[in-house]
Amino acid sequence: MLIDDLQVTKECLTAPQLLTIRRYLHQIPELALQEYETSETLKTIIAQFDQQYLEVITVPDLPTAVLVKVQGKNARRTLGYRTDIDALAVTEDNDLAFKSIHPGKMHACGHDIHMTVALGLLSYFASHQPTDNIIFIFQPAEENFAGGMRLYQSGILSGPNHIDELYALHTNPDLAAGTIGCRNGTLFAGTTEIHAEFTGISGHAAFPHQANDMVVALSQWLVQLQTIVARNVDPIKGGVVTIGNVSAGTANNVIAGSAQAHGTIRALQQDTIDLIKMRVEAITMGIEASFGCQIELTLNQDGYFPVVNESKITQRFIKYVENNPEIKYIETQPAMTGEDFGYLLSKIPGMMFWLGVDSPASLHSSKYVANEDAIMTAVKTMIGFIESRMKEED
Numbered sequence: 327m328l329i330d331d332l333q334v335t336k337e338c339l340t341a342p343q344l345l346t347i348r349r350y351l352h353q354i355p356e357l358a359l360q361e362y363e364t365s366e367t368l369k370t371i372i373a374q375f376d377q378q379y380l381e382v383i384t385v386p387d388l389p390t391a392v393l394v395k396v397q398g399k400n401a402r403r404t405l406g407y408r409t410d411i412d413a414l415a416v417t418e419d420n421d422l423a424f425k426s427i428h429p430g431k432m433h434a435c436g437h438d439i440h441m442t443v444a445l446g447l448l449s450y451f452a453s454h455q456p457t458d459n460i461i462f463i464f465q466p467a468e469e470n471f472a473g474g475m476r477l478y479q480s481g482i483l484s485g486p487n488h489i490d491e492l493y494a495l496h497t498n499p500d501l502a503a504g505t506i507g508c509r510n511g512t513l514f515a516g517t518t519e520i521h522a523e524f525t526g527i528s529g530h531a532a533f534p535h536q537a538n539d540m541v542v543a544l545s546q547w548l549v550q551l552q553t554i555v556a557r558n559v560d561p562i563k564g565g566v567v568t569i570g571n572v573s574a575g576t577a578n579n580v581i582a583g584s585a586q587a588h589g590t591i592r593a594l595q596q597d598t599i600d601l602i603k604m605r606v607e608a609i610t611m612g613i614e615a616s617f618g619c620q621i622e623l624t625l626n627q628d629g630y631f632p633v634v635n636e637s638k639i640t641q642r643f644i645k646y647v648e649n650n651p652e653i654k655y656i657e658t659q660p661a662m663t664g665e666d667f668g669y670l671l672s673k674i675p676g677m678m679f680w681l682g683v684d685s686p687a688s689l690h691s692s693k694y695v696a697n698e699d700a701i702m703t704a705v706k707t708m709i710g711f712i713e714s715r716m717k718e719e720d
């Protein structure tokens with residue numbers, strides 16, 4: 327079955343068609359804002375759906391984004407359904423026939439599954455005209471560069487593309503395949519990227535007094551950052567400060583005159599994120615003073631606000647999944663994962679839920695493997711939910 331000749335019928339993409347699509351997308355992961363092949367693939371697939379109610383919308387400011395509006399037959403409102411489309415700088419370590427063919431890149435966060443579910447849903451509503459309008463958003467740059475915020479700020483979601491309520495899912499390795507997890511209120515943390523560039527003086531390892539060693543300065547800084555959550559954040563609220571990437575130096579006997587560190591801050595409340603940011607800044611200034619070096623610090627939150635599910639919309643969704651005996655639903659705790667969907671939810675009421683994919687390895691792991699059974703379950707769940715939602719007056 328070829329991706330450009332899927333033999334799409336009037337019904338909905340079938341399970342084998344969805345698997346072909348998912349496996350194809352899994353092989354071609356691309357980093358944030360570089361998703362050109364992915365975007366073209368999505369357009370190729372969408373072009374095979376019934377076109378009579380569809381309008382494909384391009385976003386000049388965000389060329390890899392694909393928006394598709396399905397015209398409702400008696401529209402009182404416009405629902406939105408968003409999937410992210412970017413991948414991570416991870417080298418896949420799975421022995422799969424359809425493993426990534428793009429070196430150093432992998433769909434290690436499940437966005438291939440997210441896109442496939444969205445295409446399944448879109449294929450259904452393309453040939454079963456919905457009552458209300460639906461806008462499908464295939465959004466670039468979730469992992470970095472705040473694609474959600476860029477999309478919103480482009481203005482494309484205003485005027486005729488105004489969305490009244492917005493939905494999205496995220497794969498969850500810890501839930502059984504197809505299980506839906508959700509909660510009212512905060513589902514995901516807000517995040518802020520940390521980037522620090524240390525500048526001192528390099529020199530011979532034998533003459534430390536003539537140099538200014540940035541390996542030592544960075545090490546002290548890193549250890550002091552770990553006191554923030556332990557000693558400044560209310561333990562009931564909690565938070566995370568992770569430095570995931572450090573680099574410095576060129577040889578064992580050369581003192582490094584520069585060093586770099588990159589990391590992330592996470593917390594469930596915006597005021598905790600602000601507190602952690604303030605402490606990172608203060609510690610950085612302290613290290614500059616005590617080591618006599620320069621540190622260029624960038625704290626970048628962009629649109630990675632906490633993902634806060636709107637109460638009425640979420641309660642309605644939970645009621646639907648709880649009352650449907652074919653759906654396995656559990657209420658989940660908030661997670662420290664981040665999502666630029668938090669920005670979209672700060673502008674448009676809506677909700678995100680987890681879709682269990684039962685992976686032995688965690689999100690962002692080079693061994694992340696999603697159980698594909700979850701795809702069809704998610705498509706059926708969302709078709710059922712959207713159709714029931716469209717029957718409601720308010």
Ligand SMILES: CC(=O)N[C@@H](CCC[C@H](N)C(=O)O)C(=O)O
Binds near residue numbers: 435469470496662664
């Ligand atoms: C679902 C997920 O894993 N999202 C990412 C979002 C990253 C936000 C930002 N670039 C950062 O690194 O802080 C995550 O790492 O949680």
